[in-house]
Amino acid sequence: MNQEQAIEQLKERIKPNDILYTQLAHVSRSGMTRFIKVRQIEEDYPYDLTYLASVALGWKYSDRYHAIKVEGCGMDMGFHLIYSLGQVLWPNGTDEPHGIRNGEPDSSGGYAITQRWL
Secondary structure: OOHHHHHHHHHHHOOOOOEEEEEEEEEOOOOOEEEEEEEEEEOOEEEEOHHHHHHHHOOOEEOOOOEEEEEOOOOOHHHHHHHHHHHHHOOOOOOOOOEEEOOEEEOOHHHOOEEEEO
16 A cells, blocks of 8 residues: 555544544664554444555555554654644645644645644
């Protein structure tokens, strides 16, 4: 599967204003690397979108943890992952505003998806 195919499959499942859940699978000993899973819950069933998200983002997928390798610290890395995914899915923004940010209608792809931790 290539990046373009992964993006198309994710766009079929994810719409602006959807909630994606991040789940921490592992933190490296140094604390500089995290392995995070991506889930979408529909009708009480957690769909695993981790692999598709890793391909769409071009980030490494860990077979050991079945999670996306996210490097860095000093911020909410789950938010960073979902924000980055939104930017990849809607690089030019969404067709319609999906919310209000700083008092203005917001159509930025990065803020199109809500992130929550499991």
